[in-house]
Structure formats: C-alpha cells, structure tokens
Amino acid sequence: MPAYTAPIRDMQFLLHEVLNIATAGVPGYDELEPDFTGAVLEAAGKVASEVLAPLNRSGDAEGCRLENGIVRTPKGFKAAFAAMKEGGWTALDSDPEFGGQGMPYLMGTAVGEIFVSANMAFNMYQGLTHGAVSAIEAHGSPEQKATYLPPMIACDWTGTMNLTEPHCGTDLGLMRTRAEPQPDGSYRITGEKIFISAGEHDLAENIIHLVLAKAPGGGEGTRGVSLFIVPKFLVNPDGSLGPRNAVSAGKIEHKMGIHGNATCVMNYDGATGYLLGDLHKGMRAMFTMMNEARLGVGLQGYAVAEAAYQNAVIYAKDRLQGRAVTGAANPTGPADPLIVHPDIRRTLMDQKSFVEGARAFTFWGASLIDRSRRQGDAGAEALISLLTPVLKGFLTDKGFETAVSAQQVWGGHGYIEDNGMAQFVRDARIAMIYEGANGVQALDLVGRKLAADGGKPVMAFFDLVKSFVKEHEADAGLKAEFLGPLKAASKDLQAAAMIFLEKAATDPNGALSGASDFLHMFGHTCLGLMWAQMAVAAQTALTEGRGDPAFLNAKIVTGRHYMARHLPATALHLARIQAGGDTVMALAPEAF
Amino acid sequence: MPAYTAPIRDMQFLLHEVLNIATAGVPGYDELEPDFTGAVLEAAGKVASEVLAPLNRSGDAEGCRLENGIVRTPKGFKAAFAAMKEGGWTALDSDPEFGGQGMPYLMGTAVGEIFVSANMAFNMYQGLTHGAVSAIEAHGSPEQKATYLPPMIACDWTGTMNLTEPHCGTDLGLMRTRAEPQPDGSYRITGEKIFISAGEHDLAENIIHLVLAKAPGGGEGTRGVSLFIVPKFLVNPDGSLGPRNAVSAGKIEHKMGIHGNATCVMNYDGATGYLLGDLHKGMRAMFTMMNEARLGVGLQGYAVAEAAYQNAVIYAKDRLQGRAVTGAANPTGPADPLIVHPDIRRTLMDQKSFVEGARAFTFWGASLIDRSRRQGDAGAEALISLLTPVLKGFLTDKGFETAVSAQQVWGGHGYIEDNGMAQFVRDARIAMIYEGANGVQALDLVGRKLAADGGKPVMAFFDLVKSFVKEHEADAGLKAEFLGPLKAASKDLQAAAMIFLEKAATDPNGALSGASDFLHMFGHTCLGLMWAQMAVAAQTALTEGRGDPAFLNAKIVTGRHYMARHLPATALHLARIQAGGDTVMALAPEAF
Structure with missing residues (x-):
C-alpha cells in the first residue's frame, strides 16, 4: 500500500522563507507563527497518514454503491469523515461567524494539499462542501447563511455543485433544467444533472445541492440561468430536518478513477429550490467561486503527483536492479538500488522539481486570494484571476504527467492495481477535465484574461x-x-x-x-x-x-x-x- | 461503445506510394499487388470491426477469472479466437513449411495494427504466440520445429514468454528459476515467473511456455541463463497431448488495463522442460526475437492511439457546444459541433499527425526486417537494430499521450468507463512498460546501439x-x-x-x-x-x-x-x- 508523509518542511519553507507571511501585512497572517503553522500541518499530516491514506486503496477498490436510492461510501469513510469533523479540519478557513476557525485561505490550501495527497476521492466530500459554502457566503441572504452555513461548515451537511447535463457541460446556455416560481417565493426545479460529485452518500445528515436552472423571463442562453439551493431534506424554521425533497440519485457513474467519491446522476422532479443570489445572474454567481474552485483542482493535480512521487522514491531506493555505471553503489548486495541510475534520477528530479514548483505557485495563488479578500487588494484579485486558468490547466496537465512518470519508476509493478501507482494516474486524470476542461482554461486565458x-x-x-x-x-x-x-x-x-x-x-x-x-x-x-x-x-x-x-x-x-x-x-x-x-x-x- | 474502421486507404498509400513495395526488390513483395493487399486489409478490417472491436469494452469490463487453476477469458473470446484461426489470420507471415502463409512481415504488421486497434488485449493471445514461434523458428531443433510450430502457427496451441520474476525484471542476472538436467536430456524447471501474458487461458488446447532459467555450470549473472520449452501438456511422439506438466497459474494480476488478457503468476514445480538453442545462451536467444517483439509493442502504442483518435473525431463531429469564433457553422442547430473550435482541431491534428507518422515509421521498420530476413541485407539489419528502441519507446510514449488527448476531447464523458475512451488510455499505458521499460530502451539506444x-x-x-x-x-x-x-x-x-x-x-x-x-x-x-x-x-x-x-x-x-x-x-x-x-x-x- 502506498505510503504518504506530509511535506511539512517544504511547506514551512514556503510560508516563512518565501512568502514571509509574518511580514506580509495580510490580516490573519500575523497569527501564523512558524510554531503554530508547524503544529497545524503536523496534526493534519498525522490525520492524512494514519486515517486517510490507509483508505485510499481500499476506497478505490471498493468504490461506492447505489442501493434503493441510498449511496454507500467505501468501508471506513464514515469513521474517517467523523474524525475530520471532530478535528475541526472542515472549518479551518471558514467564517468564524458561522462556526469556522477563520484562518487564511493560504492555510486551508496547505492543509488541503495534505488531505488530497492522502486520499483525493475522500477529500472531495468536504472540498465540494467548501465550494458550496463559499457560494452561500458570497450570495446568500442573511437567513440562508444562518440556515445553511453552520451545519455545512461543520460538515454535518455537505454540499454539491450541479451544472452539467447530459448534452451540455461547457456550453451551459443549452441547459434544460427548469425552475418554476411558486407562490411562496420558492421554485420547483425539474431536470437531470450529471457528473455530480458527492451527489448522494451516507456521510452527512443532509446534502445541500446548488443547482443551475433556467427560470422564466431570463432570455436565451446563459442569460436565463439562475442558481438555486436545493436541500436533500427541506429544513424547518428551527433548523431541524423536514421532509425529503424531490431530488434523488438515479445512477452512480463507473469512472476511470476517484472511485471513492460518488459521482451521481441527479434527478430533480419538481424539487423545492430557493434562489441563491439574483434571478438570472446564476452564471455570475458561479463565476465568483471559480477562482477558488479552479485553484483547488490545480492543487489536486500536483497533490496527487506528490503522493505518486513519494512512492516512486521509496521504490527507487528499495528495488535492486543493475549496477551504477560508475561502479557498484551497494557492493555487498546482489545489485544496486534503482536510484543510482541516471535515467531514474532524471525522472525523479523532474517530478520533484515540478511538485515543489507547483506547490510554491499554488501557495502564492492562495496568498493572492487572501490579499484580495482580506485586504481588498484589486491588483491581487486581477492577478489571481489571470493566473487561475494557468494554475488549473498547467498544474493538472503536468501533475498527471508526473503521476505517470512516478508509475513508470515501478516498472511492471506500477501497472498492478494493488500497488497503488495506477490509482494515482487514474485519479489525477480527472483534474484535467472537470471544473472546465484544460482546453477551456486555455480559451479563458487567451480569450478573456489576457486582454482583461x-x-x-x-x-x-x-x-x-x-x-x-x-x-x-x-x-x-x-x-x-x-x-x-x-x-x-x-x-x-x-x-x-x-x-x-x-x-x-x-x-x-x-x-x-x-x-x-x-x-x-x-x-x-x-x-x-x-x-x-x-x-x-x-x-x-x-x-x-x-x-x-x-x-x-x-x-x-x-x-x-x-x-x-x-x-x-x-x-x-x-x-x-x-x-x-x-x-x-x-x-x-x-x-x- | 467505441467504433473502429481500419485505415486501409492510409495503409495502401504507405505500401504502394511511399514504400513502393512493387519495385522494392524484396522477395515476396512482388506478390503484394495493390488489389491483393487491399483485399487482405479489407478482410482484416471486417474481422476487426465486426468481431474484435465489439469485444473490447466487454472484455475489459469482465476481465479474466482464475477458477480451480483454470483461467476463463471474457465472454465471446473463444468464438472470436476460433474465427481468427479459421480465417488464417494467425498464420499470415509464418513459414509455409509449418503451415504459414509466408507473407512478408510488413503485411503481418499492417494486419497486426488493425487487430490491435480493435482489441489489444485479445490480440495478445496470438501476438505472444507469434513471438514464441519466431524463437522456435530461430533456435529450435528440426524435431522441435516439427513438433511445436504447426499447431502454434495454427494457434491450436498458444505460446508465452517467461522472463520476469518477483524481484527482477530488467536485471535478469538476478534470476532464481532453476533448471536441473535429467538423464533423458530434459530439464526439471523450478521457480516462479510473474507478469506472464496469456500464461493460462481457455482458448487453446495447449500452451507452450518459453522459460528462462539457470542451468548448472553457466556462471554468475545472465551468463548462466538458458531458454527452455515447457509445454502445459507434454507432447507425445505422435504429436498428441500427453500428461499435464507441473506448471500452473497461481494468480491472475489485477491490472490497470488489458483486462481481457490473462496476466498470470506461473509456478514451475519441477516441470519438464526442453532446452531451446544453446545451453547458457538463453539471453542471446531472447535478444534475437527482440527487434520484432519491440516493434510489435511500438505498434501497440500507436494502434491504440489510432482507435482513440477515431473516436475523438466521431465525438468532435457529433457533440454540440458553443459557436465557431468566426460565425455559426451549424446555424440551424442549438450550437456548433466541437470540431469547429481551434483548440479541438489542434489536438485532433496533433493526434492525426502522430498516428500517421507512427504508422509510416513502423511500416518502414517492418520493411527493414523483411530486407534483413529475406535479402540478408546487413545494412537493413543494423538500421532496424538501431531504430528498435526508438520505435518501441517513442511510439509508446507518444501513443499514450495521444490516447490521453483523445480522451480529453470527450470531456467528462471520456472519464466514464462505459464510453471506452478511458480503456484506450489504460491499455496504452502498459506498452510504455513491458518488453523493456522505455527508460531501458533509452539506455539501449545510447549505451549500446549508438556506438554499435x-x-x-x-x-x-x-x-x-x-x-x-x-x-x-x-x-x-x-x-x-x-x-x-x-x-x-x-x-x-x-x-x-x-x-x-x-x-x-x-x-x-x-x-x-x-x-x-x-x-x-x-x-x-x-x-x-x-x-x-x-x-x-x-x-x-x-x-x-x-x-x-x-x-x-x-x-x-x-x-x-x-x-x-x-x-x-x-x-x-x-x-x-x-x-x-x-x-x-x-x-x-x-x-x-
């Protein structure tokens, strides 16, 4: 089974020697003393190595099952999710007003990398919730915030994003899901959404779906699109759970990777939904979350590569094969370890130099988001907006390539699923596709961001x-x-x-x-x-x-x-x- | 389910306009008139599209099962294998003296590409047999040839190659499998071999294992290695099957791809084996087959990419999304097909230009093998020896990359296993690893071939x-x-x-x-x-x-x-x- 050790020294180096957060002047950074960040990262690393990483292979092998409308996550996920909640890890960088710990986004990013490296599929349950929380924080009414944010930040309830339909993903103007206004101000949502990560599962009491749908009067294309909150269980005025809403998982997709995460077809059959943000401004509401979500996917790209790299190194030091060209390095053994060979070192250095560079790039990106949010720094906001497609597209393309290279170090043993290297490749592959395929990122960069x-x-x-x-x-x-x-x-x-x-x-x-x-x-x-x-x-x-x-x-x-x-x-x-x-x-x- | 159409026009162009085989002067090429090669490729294409391609997804999804020592191949494989044999496809370029059709290797290569594109995992059963046939042709005694070649060329019996052991693959000097000489001239083979493609299955009456093992007196490292014929069922003097030999499949590996092919752990428990070629010259015997085997793996790299590319094109023409930047191309439809978009075309052209270039390179390589074999052309032999690691390494690295790009065209739908694009990626991945990992190919090129x-x-x-x-x-x-x-x-x-x-x-x-x-x-x-x-x-x-x-x-x-x-x-x-x-x-x- 693959091992994972959080790269804490490298993270501390970035935080305190490169980004110099102590003197960066960003509100909240001054509390991030080296001892404190070290302790947080150590604790996160312990959860990652001891709780999450051991479930990565088994979660992939077992996958999720849909039985009578209920999705069962793999063995051990429930307990691990409870441990994440109890440790407060889901609330790290959320708003203290609603139960969050209020740490900077940069710190959430560092911890997020550790969790993704250990178990990408598992971490998506809370990662998507984080995205939905951000959307409600940015666009929700005070009542919506009070109702949904506390249980979502605690991850008692989880969240989803519903954009894609069978016939449209990137081109959301073709969307068919409809929202009919009701006399009480709510909407009836009807349609089919696909590729909904964590759309249904057994880890939380409730699931809060954020759903894009077309409400009457909005015009053609994406102009008519609005964003709705559609809870799995309706919520009573006192916050307790009410009746089951008319939303259900129709199918779990059989995917190439991230098997531990339930990717669902979601059917909305006149489900009750509540407008989030302004009517017919759903696309804008989605876009405000995109920098963060795309940075999060770019992070997945290199975080999985980091885990793959670590295991390539372990194998290269352990596996004996051939002799160093300049003379035996392990003369008392039957052969030298792989790591003596220049082509093996070349690929390990390629992997190492990508992952460490990608981490620095991502941490810098996260610090720009903090500057934008916490200081209202418009320059930082413009810069991260420009860099977001680069972070997403480049880090996931290269992250996948790196995972493939790490698998290659294992030779034939890398192709055997039990060893876990193949899973890194299969998991990393999705990050090039979702949250806007990388070709779409490239279009966003040259067609929109470059001339902005x-x-x-x-x-x-x-x-x-x-x-x-x-x-x-x-x-x-x-x-x-x-x-x-x-x-x-x-x-x-x-x-x-x-x-x-x-x-x-x-x-x-x-x-x-x-x-x-x-x-x-x-x-x-x-x-x-x-x-x-x-x-x-x-x-x-x-x-x-x-x-x-x-x-x-x-x-x-x-x-x-x-x-x-x-x-x-x-x-x-x-x-x-x-x-x-x-x-x-x-x-x-x-x-x- | 992915479609496949054999690229016959492109193959005919290569054979008759580029390689000009009619005037190439290679014995056997003069019979390859355009009408004849066209008819052969058409017939192969029909088998590929109608028999093999329909089993590609199902074979992947079902995989192989080991039950009480017997390996069951996926549903439909038996009938398809029978159809391949009946059509004479397994004997196309084998020696007529033993039942082959005697066509040039170039023609076998063209047909081979078609079968690999349609179903790589299935085609390995006969592909490995072909390799074993070549070894026996090159190194077998007249008796061995008479005994094994006719049923193997007919694929009534199939063949395997047994090199790798749990602790060694590239470095075969570390091998532990032993061969003890017996008074009757045979050997008792004892050891464990892993990653044995088609090591056990239900498609043939007998399986002829070619096994590398160390016989006494050969010295340390690879010098002590010899090659042995170890039949699953011993063969009686009249060619009928005798008792079961002490060789068995201990396990089927759970691999990332090529699920339709049974990759076995093979246990040799004092099995009867017969020396093939000279004692202690087993490595040399293996190496004589390597140009052909490695060219065959390079072919797998681009052949799977060809199939993936074809399906990327189908999707790009079919899927509607967005509008062409220069004005609607499909004004009466809700959106334009993907293929109008420059970045989609860019990747399709990248794929097309690689696959067609790779095909030309491979056909040229095959023609060099024909010149070497059929004309004794030492220059051609030296050139193909130099180019072999390039064919293997470059075409499999780029073939994989191309399959990934083709999958990317499908967006999220490419990540769903049912659509078959993920399988192309998973299948193509192995070609970078087996038959000498690509790093080993690079070492062979610069360390051995360049200065040869x-x-x-x-x-x-x-x-x-x-x-x-x-x-x-x-x-x-x-x-x-x-x-x-x-x-x-x-x-x-x-x-x-x-x-x-x-x-x-x-x-x-x-x-x-x-x-x-x-x-x-x-x-x-x-x-x-x-x-x-x-x-x-x-x-x-x-x-x-x-x-x-x-x-x-x-x-x-x-x-x-x-x-x-x-x-x-x-x-x-x-x-x-x-x-x-x-x-x-x-x-x-x-x-x-």
Whole structure:
C-alpha cells in the first residue's frame, strides 16, 4: 500500500522563507507563527497518514454503491469523515461567524494539499462542501447563511455543485433544467444533472445541492440561468430536518478513477429550490467561486503527483536492479538500488522539481486570494484571476504527467492495481477535465484574461518578473542559473502575448490554435519565477544560518534542474504559436 | 461503445506510394499487388470491426477469472479466437513449411495494427504466440520445429514468454528459476515467473511456455541463463497431448488495463522442460526475437492511439457546444459541433499527425526486417537494430499521450468507463512498460546501439536524411515546409549524438541523464523523415493523377502540421542533453 508523509518542511519553507507571511501585512497572517503553522500541518499530516491514506486503496477498490436510492461510501469513510469533523479540519478557513476557525485561505490550501495527497476521492466530500459554502457566503441572504452555513461548515451537511447535463457541460446556455416560481417565493426545479460529485452518500445528515436552472423571463442562453439551493431534506424554521425533497440519485457513474467519491446522476422532479443570489445572474454567481474552485483542482493535480512521487522514491531506493555505471553503489548486495541510475534520477528530479514548483505557485495563488479578500487588494484579485486558468490547466496537465512518470519508476509493478501507482494516474486524470476542461482554461486565458482591463494584469505579471530579476541581478550565480532562463522564458511569453493581442481581431482561429501552448508557457514561466524566488530564499536562509543546509542546498539544485531542463520549453511553445492556425484549420471535417 | 474502421486507404498509400513495395526488390513483395493487399486489409478490417472491436469494452469490463487453476477469458473470446484461426489470420507471415502463409512481415504488421486497434488485449493471445514461434523458428531443433510450430502457427496451441520474476525484471542476472538436467536430456524447471501474458487461458488446447532459467555450470549473472520449452501438456511422439506438466497459474494480476488478457503468476514445480538453442545462451536467444517483439509493442502504442483518435473525431463531429469564433457553422442547430473550435482541431491534428507518422515509421521498420530476413541485407539489419528502441519507446510514449488527448476531447464523458475512451488510455499505458521499460530502451539506444559497429548504423541514418534532402531540395515548397525542419532536427540529433560519443567514457552519468531525451529527439526526427517522404509521395501522386486528391492534400497538410508544431521539440531535447547530468546526479538519495 502506498505510503504518504506530509511535506511539512517544504511547506514551512514556503510560508516563512518565501512568502514571509509574518511580514506580509495580510490580516490573519500575523497569527501564523512558524510554531503554530508547524503544529497545524503536523496534526493534519498525522490525520492524512494514519486515517486517510490507509483508505485510499481500499476506497478505490471498493468504490461506492447505489442501493434503493441510498449511496454507500467505501468501508471506513464514515469513521474517517467523523474524525475530520471532530478535528475541526472542515472549518479551518471558514467564517468564524458561522462556526469556522477563520484562518487564511493560504492555510486551508496547505492543509488541503495534505488531505488530497492522502486520499483525493475522500477529500472531495468536504472540498465540494467548501465550494458550496463559499457560494452561500458570497450570495446568500442573511437567513440562508444562518440556515445553511453552520451545519455545512461543520460538515454535518455537505454540499454539491450541479451544472452539467447530459448534452451540455461547457456550453451551459443549452441547459434544460427548469425552475418554476411558486407562490411562496420558492421554485420547483425539474431536470437531470450529471457528473455530480458527492451527489448522494451516507456521510452527512443532509446534502445541500446548488443547482443551475433556467427560470422564466431570463432570455436565451446563459442569460436565463439562475442558481438555486436545493436541500436533500427541506429544513424547518428551527433548523431541524423536514421532509425529503424531490431530488434523488438515479445512477452512480463507473469512472476511470476517484472511485471513492460518488459521482451521481441527479434527478430533480419538481424539487423545492430557493434562489441563491439574483434571478438570472446564476452564471455570475458561479463565476465568483471559480477562482477558488479552479485553484483547488490545480492543487489536486500536483497533490496527487506528490503522493505518486513519494512512492516512486521509496521504490527507487528499495528495488535492486543493475549496477551504477560508475561502479557498484551497494557492493555487498546482489545489485544496486534503482536510484543510482541516471535515467531514474532524471525522472525523479523532474517530478520533484515540478511538485515543489507547483506547490510554491499554488501557495502564492492562495496568498493572492487572501490579499484580495482580506485586504481588498484589486491588483491581487486581477492577478489571481489571470493566473487561475494557468494554475488549473498547467498544474493538472503536468501533475498527471508526473503521476505517470512516478508509475513508470515501478516498472511492471506500477501497472498492478494493488500497488497503488495506477490509482494515482487514474485519479489525477480527472483534474484535467472537470471544473472546465484544460482546453477551456486555455480559451479563458487567451480569450478573456489576457486582454482583461486593457492587459493590465498580464503587464503586472511581467513587471513582477522584471523587478525580481533587477533586484537580484548582482548575484552572478543566480543570474546565470536562474535569472537568465527566467528572463528568456518571460521574453518568449511576452512575444506570444503580443501575437495573441495582434491576432485576436484579425485571425481569431490562428490565435486560439495556440491557446493551450500559451497556457503551458505561462505555467513554465510561473514555475520559473517560483524557483528563482525559492533559490533566493534558500540562499538567504543558508547565509543567515537558518534551516537545514542539506534541505536548502537540495532546494537550489532542484531549482537549477527545473530552470535548465524545463523552462526552455517556452521556446517550443512559442514556435508552435508562431506557426499559427493554418494547418490546424485547413482540413474539412470529413478529412479527419 | 467505441467504433473502429481500419485505415486501409492510409495503409495502401504507405505500401504502394511511399514504400513502393512493387519495385522494392524484396522477395515476396512482388506478390503484394495493390488489389491483393487491399483485399487482405479489407478482410482484416471486417474481422476487426465486426468481431474484435465489439469485444473490447466487454472484455475489459469482465476481465479474466482464475477458477480451480483454470483461467476463463471474457465472454465471446473463444468464438472470436476460433474465427481468427479459421480465417488464417494467425498464420499470415509464418513459414509455409509449418503451415504459414509466408507473407512478408510488413503485411503481418499492417494486419497486426488493425487487430490491435480493435482489441489489444485479445490480440495478445496470438501476438505472444507469434513471438514464441519466431524463437522456435530461430533456435529450435528440426524435431522441435516439427513438433511445436504447426499447431502454434495454427494457434491450436498458444505460446508465452517467461522472463520476469518477483524481484527482477530488467536485471535478469538476478534470476532464481532453476533448471536441473535429467538423464533423458530434459530439464526439471523450478521457480516462479510473474507478469506472464496469456500464461493460462481457455482458448487453446495447449500452451507452450518459453522459460528462462539457470542451468548448472553457466556462471554468475545472465551468463548462466538458458531458454527452455515447457509445454502445459507434454507432447507425445505422435504429436498428441500427453500428461499435464507441473506448471500452473497461481494468480491472475489485477491490472490497470488489458483486462481481457490473462496476466498470470506461473509456478514451475519441477516441470519438464526442453532446452531451446544453446545451453547458457538463453539471453542471446531472447535478444534475437527482440527487434520484432519491440516493434510489435511500438505498434501497440500507436494502434491504440489510432482507435482513440477515431473516436475523438466521431465525438468532435457529433457533440454540440458553443459557436465557431468566426460565425455559426451549424446555424440551424442549438450550437456548433466541437470540431469547429481551434483548440479541438489542434489536438485532433496533433493526434492525426502522430498516428500517421507512427504508422509510416513502423511500416518502414517492418520493411527493414523483411530486407534483413529475406535479402540478408546487413545494412537493413543494423538500421532496424538501431531504430528498435526508438520505435518501441517513442511510439509508446507518444501513443499514450495521444490516447490521453483523445480522451480529453470527450470531456467528462471520456472519464466514464462505459464510453471506452478511458480503456484506450489504460491499455496504452502498459506498452510504455513491458518488453523493456522505455527508460531501458533509452539506455539501449545510447549505451549500446549508438556506438554499435563504430557508429556506422547511426551514420547511415544521417546519410539517409541527407541524401533525401539533397534529392528534393529543388522543390521550394517542400524545402521550406519539410526539408528545412527535417534538416534542423537532424542537425540537433547529430549534435546530441556527438555529446554522447564524447561523454560516454568521461562522464557516463552525464550522458545517460540525457538518454530519454535522445530517444525522443530521434523519434521526432524519424517521424519528420517519414512526413517528408509522405509529402513527396502525395505530391507525386497528385501530379501523376493517382489517388483521391482530398486524401493526398490532407496528407500534405497533416505533414506540415507535424513539421511546424512537433519537430521543433528536438531543440528542447538537445538543450536538456546539453544541460548534462549535474543537477540529475547531485543530490544524496536521502534528499529525495
């Protein structure tokens, strides 16, 4: 069974040496002393290793079952969910007014990574609830907040998001689910929703569905869409549970992965729903949650990769095969461990440098969300809005690739399900698809975010890179190994951005043909910036005598690996973007 | 359920316009008239679409079961296997002396692709038999050939390969299975072998296991290894089946994919075995089969990708979502089909240009094997030996990537097992691992093949590129879009080859750190060469008025796509190789 150990030292390094949260000036960060964050992360790591990780393989093998309308989660999930609630883990960064602990989103992100690494399918039950809580926090009436938030933050009730229908996912304007207004102000919701994660299960007393549906008078397409609260059990005025609502799970999907999470077809047969936010502004309400939700999916991408990487390392140190090319490393044994072989090390360094860079990128993204929410920092909000599709698309594409590489280290044993490496690959695969498939993320990036506010956010990003480079240019070693590659990548990215801005009106097909490449080169540049920042932080800590020198030196080497071997990918992506849409659009559909 | 249609027009184009087999001068090729090959491929396509493809999903869902030592294959496999035998498909390119049809290996390869695309797991039962047949053809005594080949070529008996043991796969010197000589000249084989594809099943009367084991007196490591024939049922002198041998399946592995094929743990408990080939020369005997076996696995990589691509195209034409950015393409419908969107087309073109290039590469490789076998062409043999790790490693890495991209086109529906896209990904995954994991292929390429015979084979490859470029340089269009990129890629590859030759002795770790990158840049260059050749062939056919202009023009556009968007990857791989092994080897194992 795969092992998992929370990467606490790396997280502490990010929080206190790179993001310097103690001096960041974000309300709430000042309480996050190193001892405190260390204790929280240690405690989360203990739950992850001892409670969640042991259920990952078994949950996958057993899956969820639908019996007479009731969904049974895998053995052990109930007890583990109770343990999560009792530990207060579901309420970590929620509003104290409704029972939350009020910690910054950054802290919730760090803890979230630990739980996702240990058991992605399990963690989705609370993760989706968190999303629904955010929606109600942002758009609910005072009564709705008072009714739903306390039990949802406690995870006595869980939440879902209902967008997709059999014939439409990305194009929600085609939606058929209807909401008819009732005399009492409520709505009758009728329709079929699919791919509803945690749509039905046995972990909570009630399930609060957030459902997109079309109410009369809203016009065509997405303009007519509103968002509704549809509880599984209606809630009495005193907060107790009333009658069962006309919503039910029609089917559990048989998926490639995340078997421990019940993905349901949900049937709404005139179910009672309550408008959440403004009528016909449902899409806007959904979008306000998207930065957070998409960052959460990007996190899944690298968090699963982290777990896979850890187990690739264990195997590479343990499995004996062949001899080091420079002479036996384990002369008394029958062979050397895999880790002596350069190609194995190469892939482990690729994995390590991606995961650590991705963690830095995600933590930075979370800190931007905190700045936006807690300080009303409009620049931070614009920047995270720009970076959100990059976080989601790049980290899930590369996270999957990393899980595949980790599986490869195990050779044939990686293909055997009992060993758990295949599950990491199957689980990581969904993150590239849901919460907006990565092609849609790329379109969002080049079609919407790039030109937003006259291009100010993307210029702010380039300025950030430029001023970082300028600030540290005096350091010759840093310049050669970090700043040079970062400047080159940033230059490639700027050249690509110019192409998009020029082509947007004259050759939109040509521009959009390069959307995924742009997303990827943006991702590489962000990780390049993260690695340069981490190298500076590690060097500073070394100079000032803080931390473990072996860890800090390894950090610098790992960064050099990423800069030398992965950042140059921006040139390839730029070449593709320069190639334009000619060959992409030339063929008639029947030629495919 | 996924559909499959054999790509016969593309295969005919390769055989008759690119490889020009009618005038190639290879014995046996002269019988392969276009009408004949067309009829064979049509017939194979019919079996694939009507018999094999319909069993692909069901075979995956049902899997194989071990009950009281007997393995049951999925429903329908028995009848399908009988149909394959009756159609003579198992004997297509085998020796007529033992009941084969004696067609060239190239033809067996084309037909093999069709069967693998339709049902990879099913086709392994006969595919592995083919490998065992080749081993007995190459190393068997006249008696062994007479006894085993006719029923194996007819697939009344099937074959297996037994190399791997629980503690060793790549490093076979660690092998523990023993062979004790008996007074009658036979051996008693004792040991445990794992990952034995088709190790036990209900499709054949007998199973002929080829087993590597250590016989006394052979010395340490792989030097002591010999190859043995171990039949499930011993064979009487008259060819009838005798008593059951002491070999049995102890377990069926629960794998990520290829569920329809029984992957067994095989226990040899003093089983009777017969030496195949020379004593203590078992590794050599295995290696003689490897070019063919590895080409077959490379074929699996792109053949599964072809099936996945076909179904991505079907979905992209069918699924309505959004509107074309340049105006509605389906104005009377509620939305446009996915295929109007540039990012969807971009991925479909990526898939198409890989699969068609991979097919050309594989067919070329098969023709080199024919030249080597049927003409004793030493140059062809040296070249295919060099290219074998590239065919295996590059086509399976990229084939998997392509299957993932095809699945992505389906969005959330691609993650649902019922739709079959996930299976393509799960099935394709194994091809990167077995028959030598791709990292081992890369080591074989840079550690053994590159410097073989003083580097003559690799120089022959570069000469081939050079003379092709020279021959066609007068064509300005071709020069700009095909020859220029090909020259650039070839130059990158040569620069990398020089680095390896220089570093091999002085910095072996540095060299080997770039092995996988070298394999990939070699693969890109080969596909670049294939595309340039296909462009010339298509242009020639267009000029001379042969074939369907729409098909031929699409061929040229698809080639331009590959040259513009994928061939430039060689520069990235070269940059990584130039980065050397410094960061790869720097960390202590405990730093991972």
